[in-house]
Amino acid sequence: MLVAILAVPRVYALDVSIPVHVFGQHPGYRVFVCGSRDLDPAADSSDRSSHVDVAADIRPTHALSDVECADIVVVPGYGDPHLPVPEDYLKALRISVERGARVVAICTGVFALAAGGMLKGKAATTHWRHTEQLRVMYPGVDVVENRLFVEDGEILTSAGGGAGIDACLHVVQTDFGATAADGVAKDVVFSSVRGANEPQHMDVLIPPRDSLRATRDWVIENIGSSITVQRMADHSLLSRRTFIRRFARETGMPPMQWVALQRVLSARRLLEASDWSVERIAGATGFGTAANFRTIFRREAGVTPTAYRKLHGPSGSATTRTDRGPDRP
Numbered sequence: 215m216l217v218a219i220l221a222v223p224r225v226y227a228l229d230v231s232i233p234v235h236v237f238g239q240h241p242g243y244r245v246f247v248c249g250s251r252d253l254d255p256a257a258d259s260s261d262r263s264s265h266v267d268v269a270a271d272i273r274p275t276h277a278l279s280d281v282e283c284a285d286i287v288v289v290p291g292y293g294d295p296h297l298p299v300p301e302d303y304l305k306a307l308r309i310s311v312e313r314g315a316r317v318v319a320i321c322t323g324v325f326a327l328a329a330g331g332m333l334k335g336k337a338a339t340t341h342w343r344h345t346e347q348l349r350v351m352y353p354g355v356d357v358v359e360n361r362l363f364v365e366d367g368e369i370l371t372s373a374g375g376g377a378g379i380d381a382c383l384h385v386v387q388t389d390f391g392a393t394a395a396d397g398v399a400k401d402v403v404f405s406s407v408r409g410a411n412e413p414q415h416m417d418v419l420i421p422p423r424d425s426l427r428a429t430r431d432w433v434i435e436n437i438g439s440s441i442t443v444q445r446m447a448d449h450s451l452l453s454r455r456t457f458i459r460r461f462a463r464e465t466g467m468p469p470m471q472w473v474a475l476q477r478v479l480s481a482r483r484l485l486e487a488s489d490w491s492v493e494r495i496a497g498a499t500g501f502g503t504a505a506n507f508r509t510i511f512r513r514e515a516g517v518t519p520t521a522y523r524k525l526h527g528p529s530g531s532a533t534t535r536t537d538r539g540p541d542r543p
Contacts, residue, residue, distance in 0.1 A: 215242055215389065218284035221249035221274045222292050222303055222326055228375050229290030229320045236382035237286075239401040242390055248281050249274030250302055281306040284315060286385065291321030291374070295344065296351065304330035311368070318385060319371045320378035327369065328352040338371040339364045361466075379404055391526035392482040426450055426457075426464055433473060437480050438498045443469050477501060478514045485523040492519050 217237045219230055230247065237243040281287055287310045292299075303326065311317060311332050319327050324340045325348065327333050334354040339345070339361045349357045358364050363372035363381040372381035379402070387395035429450040433441055446469055447457035461469045480499045484490055490498070496507035511519050 215244070215285040216283060217243050217245045217286045217288060218276070218281045219245065219247045219288045219290065220278075220281065220303060220306070220323075220326075221247050222289060222299055222323070224293040224297070226291045226293065226321070229292075229323070229378060232320065232375060232378045233288045233290070233318070233382050235402055236379060236386070236398060239398045240386055240390065240394060242394075243286075246276045246280065247274045248276045248278050248306075250278040250300065278302055278306055282309055282313075284310065287315050287317045288382075289317065289319045289323030289326050291323050291341075291378075292326075293322075295322040295325035296347070299326045299329055307332060314368060316368045316370070316385065318381055319369070320381065321372070321374050324348060324371045325351070327371070328355055332369065333371075336366040336369060337364050338366065338369070339373060340371060341374045391486045392479055393486045396483075426461055430465075430472075434476055434480075437473075437477055438500050441473050441500060473500075474510065475514070478511055481507065481511060481519065482515070482522065482526070485519055486526045495519070 217233065219233055221230065234245050234247070237245050287307065289307070307317065307327065307330050317327065317332075319338075319340075321341045322344055324333070324338050325344075328338070328348065328351070333352065335356070337356040337358050338348070339358045340348055342360060345357050345359055348355060361373070362377040363370055363384065365384075370381055370385070372378050383395050383399055383404070386398050429446055432449055433446065443458065444454060446461070447454045450457050452460065458469060461472070465472050467475075477499045481495050481501070484495045484498065488495075492507060493504045496502060496504045499507070501507035501510060508518060511522070515522055517525070
């Protein structure tokens with residue numbers, strides 16, 4: 215799959231390096247950086263355009279028109295998002311959206327999508343410092359507060375740099391499965407992809423000794439057993455009410471919703487890596503019956519367990535993407 219990263223005006227180098235690093239860890243992706251500036255590497259550095267000088271000079275490897283061949287288009291964050299983005303960049307984005315490419319905006323990259331009219335009536339997020347600015351400038355966008363990333367159709371928007379890693383890992387997981395995303399996360403020394411509902415920040419800092427990480431790890435280790443809110447509260451040595459409040463503050467969701475998502479993720483890994491029956495996976499991941507497993511898995515993953523295995527299993531089609539060439543898309 216081809217991943218085009220737009221070197222938009224005033225681009226943040228970190229937001230370019232994140233998708234390059236994450237997608238570059240998986241052989242199923244080919245990554246290139248597109249822009250409208252001079253692509254000649256021998257060009258006089260004194261004549262470099264100032265629109266790519268935030269944090270470091272990002273030199274595109276491909277022409278802006280090559281975005282039209284990409285399966286995934288990434289719009290990194292950039293400085294002064296109230297300033298206009300050149301029309302040729304917006305045109306390339308519109309063409310990408312119209313032909314059905316997936317678009318990932320990191321941090322203030324969402325402003326380019328909004329400026330091009332691609333977010334009208336859609337839900338989107340950005341770094342918490344810019345959510346109010348986005349809401350004021352583009353009232354037609356449904357701005358979601360304090361979320362790591364938001365996916366609405368083929369458009370995924372995310373908060374700052376760290377959330378950009380989560381967003382890219384989410385794409386890897388969607389394309390190649392949870393096991394592949396786990397491998398990429400390990401390669402980039404990052405935890406497994408966090409859920410979109412997790413908050414960008416917490417208004418009240420929680421001392422490390424009060425963190426519920428140990429309880430969450432315990433749940434994952436015992437995912438096949440009967441997990442209840444009370445059992446989790448007892449493990450954390452907290453009252454039920456205090457546990458629920460702190461858990462929601464740390465994860466952005468109620469305890470049992472988080473448990474259900476962990477069950478689905480564990481089931482995904484087993485569907486990808488084992489030949490276990492649906493019944494056996496249902497029992498091992500705490501769903502109980504196969505019927506219950508099929509219902510919840512289809513609701514969360516969008517496909518049946520069998521269809522997911524065909525797509526992401528050892529012989530699934532997701533592992534044999536087309537390579538379009540070593541140099542150009």
